[in-house]
């Protein structure tokens with residue numbers, strides 16, 4: 001029997017705790033989390049803020065009670081202040097202010113990430129918001145109900161910023177989306193795809209301030225009123241900062257090896273550089289198959305999988321991660337985009353001799369007159385090895401299932417030629433005899 005301490009019980013921690021306890025009930029599992037809730041699906045936050053779902057009830061899939069019923073000892077609102085890795089001890093402050101010392105045989109760090117707050121003038125003004133926790137979403141929802149908030153600026157046009165821009169526009173607010181890059185979502189899509197999203201946002205009334213650096217926030221009576229960039233000034237009764245996340249690694253940064261952004265470096269067993277110390281989720285690195293190297297990709301999906309992998313190894317069952325591809329999706333109004341692996345732009349920046357093949361067509365034969373939308377696909381591959389390293393798909397149609405095949409293709413190093421001969425079924429209700437995946441693959445140069 002081992003004593004296992006888990007620090008952090010959101011997506012990664014919860015997956016790890018549940019897996020450990022369901023596979024082996026002989027261990028003692030003690031959990032500390034600084035928040036008052038666990039398993040909040042931040043992914044549903046924009047839908048909640050935008051009023052597209054009834055409330056927040058469905059955004060939780062586990063609880064302290066559930067984990068306790070499985071056998072864990074859970075301390076909520078109990079931040080771990082320090083870890084003595086030499087003597088294997090954790091020091092936490094409990095909800096009532098008392099100090100708690102807990103020893104461990106093995107420890108799992110699942111402390112996640114926190115929004116990056118740029119150090120600009122005005123960042124502490126009232127109504128300058130970050131979005132991460134359930135409590136942040138509650139605050140924002142309360143504020144957008146007020147008529148005092150007529151305009152909202154979202155700073156950062158990654159997937160969270162873009163989703164929130166839509167959410168605020170749905171509330172009838174005047175929305176400006178600011179980004180230093182010339183477009184939105186450049187980490188996941190090439191310009192031919194980001195243009196689709198840019199047009200979609202503009203057509204729905206969102207003002208885009210792309211290619212602009214936020215310089216400061218101006219206020220009146222202590223409340224934010226404007227975002228000032230190097231190119232303009234934008235009214236904003238509320239500003240939401242979405243410029244990225246930093247891993248929470250203060251507890252172990254001096255004792256464990258870290259990645260360039262500070263995340264704990266882990267191997268495919270989720271082991272850190274110190275024996276009996278595991279790290280999972282947003283506070284740790286992942287193995288990225290598209291670059292064949294360690295990388296940092298903060299996603300709930302990666303958090304859950306890494307939690308499952310760590311759980312097995314912690315309880316003595318050897319399990320290795322198969323790596324990730326950073327597969328992701330976004331749906332803004334009726335435009336759906338999904339991608340996995342590297343974009344062509346990113347691949348070339350990394351010095352990979354990359355090429356891409358594009359195809360655009362109706363999803364189904366022309367004689368299907370209803371419920372038939374265009375699909376645009378790009379497959380990125382390595383010109384030297386012919387191995388697929390990325391894919392992007394956009395449509396008004398839900399084509400999300402197709403991206404999973406590309407995720408597996410990257411993981412398994414499938415070549416573009418092999419994909420062109422892959423058995424893809426045909427039925428007019430679903431696709432064309434010459435479907436867009438085969439067509440893109442077969443026309444690759």
Ligand SMILES: Cc1cc2nc3c(=O)[nH]c(=O)nc-3n(C[C@H](O)[C@H](O)[C@H](O)COP(=O)(O)OP(=O)(O)OC[C@H]3O[C@@H](n4cnc5c(N)ncnc54)[C@H](O)[C@@H]3O)c2cc1C
Nearest residue numbers: 008010011012033034042043080112113281282299300301
């Ligand atoms: C608005 C939003 C939308 C998102 N949408 C998506 C999406 O659509 N798809 C997707 O895959 N991902 C999405 N993500 C990312 C996803 O939410 C994160 O990748 C995921 O939360 C990571 O889980 P985690 O458990 O590793 O870390 P976190 O969720 O950051 O949880 C870390 C936990 O550790 C606790 N903790 C931290 N420090 C301490 C300490 N010292 N002591 C005790 N406890 C501590 C925290 O209280 C927290 O509960 C979204 C994120 C946001 C904010």
